[in-house]
Each structure stands twice: as structure tokens, then as C-alpha cells.
Amino acid sequence: MKVSDRTHFVLRRLHSLTGVIPIGLFLLEHFFTNSRALQGGPAFDQAAADLARIPYVTLVEAVGIWIPILFHMVIGILIAAAGQSNVRRYGYPRNWQYLLQRVSGVVLVFYVAFHTFMTRFDPNYLNSPSAYAYVRDQVSHPWVFTFYVVGILSACWHFGNGLFGFAIHWGLATGKASQRQVARLSMAVFIVLSLVGLNALLAFTGHGFYPGWLTKPHAAGHATMVWRGGTR
DSSP states (O other): OOOOHHHHHHHHHHHHHHHHTTHHHHHHHHHHHHGGGGGOHHHHHHHHHHHHTSTTHHHHHIIIIIHHHHHHHHHHHHHHHHOOOOTTTOOOHHHHHHHHHHHHHHHHHHHHHHHHIIIIIOHHHHTOSOHHHHHHHHHTSHHHHHHHHHHHHHHHHHHHHHHHHHHHHTTSOOSHHHHHHHHHHHHHHHHHHHHHHHHHHHHTTTOOOOOGGGSOGGGGGGSOOBOSSSBO
């Protein structure tokens, strides 16, 4: 089915917008919540319980998360199917970044489906007394842990590099100098978020890195801290 140029333009803009708001904001919140695992199982379980107690949480998730993700996913698949990569002919960085953006998007289709099933519909999760214990058990399997690493890196790249596309589509970076600055910012976002996401994942294995200087003194006595190999 062919669409008009105007419809295509609007869909591309909405696609880039939903990638930042609300999906990008949700990614940041998700990493923040998962990072509570650095403070131990009870802290993460409390954070998960607080989210579950949000009024109208199912409606909020449907309208604010799942519908935008579904829209972004469907439009992204159509864009990936129609796009062509020139990395074989022109090995420019932006061509490689374009290819990686499409590949990471495809990876995320499977990762989001897997992660959603494991944390929303798996009977073992629904009947588990501790969300932290459930995730810890899951990531103890090497293939699950590896898949989570790939998924986290794909999500961070897709969001970080997607900020560049967002700036282009919405006219925020029109000159070469501003585009170079946005490209650097995008890579910085990718690197920082990758470190945060992977560190949160390592927290479920007991190897998260959480130095004491990141915690205010008055809060140190209220949370268990994970330190490179266990809790204390």
C-alpha cells in the first residue's frame, strides 16, 4: 500500500517523536528502577511494588507505553523493510549507524516480546514472592544473561542514535556543526546508558558496581548495597 509524501512525512516524524517521548523516557525510568537492585533485593522489590500500586497502572501502561511502542515498532519495521543500506558501497559512519539502527530495532522486537512475557505473563514470575529473586534466577542462565546484554545494548543504541534522527526530523540540527554536536551527544547517551543498564543487570548477579560516594550519608543505613560480589 502506497502512502502520500505528506503521510510518509508525518509518520516519520511521529515515529521519531515516540522514540523519545514516551519510549525514551520509559527507558530512562526502567533503568532507574532496575538500578534499585544495586541496593539489594528488598529495595528492588519495593520499587517494583511502588510501580504496581500506581493508580490506573494498567491504563497508564497501555496508553503511555505499549501503544506507543507498538506504533513505533510497526512503523520502524516498515521503514527498515523499505530502506537500503550503502555500507558495502560507501563505508561512511552514518551508513553504518543507519544499518545498526535498523538491526537494533529488529533485535528489540524479539527482546521486548521476550522481556514482556517474562515479567508480565510467566506464571513463575506472577507466583514469585520476590521480583528480584525471579530475575536473579533467570539471568543465572548464560543464554538469558547474554540475550539481556544484547537487548540492553540494542535499546541504548537505538535510543542514543535515534536522538540524532529526532533532531534531524524535527529541524533541531540543520547545519553540519550542529549535526556533529548532536552526533557526539547521541554517542555519549549510548555509552552512559549502556553502562547504567549493564550495571543494573550485573546487580542481579551480585556483581553490580555501586560505590558509597554515590549515596548520601543519611541514606546509607537504609539500603543494602551490592559491591562487586555480593551484598553488605
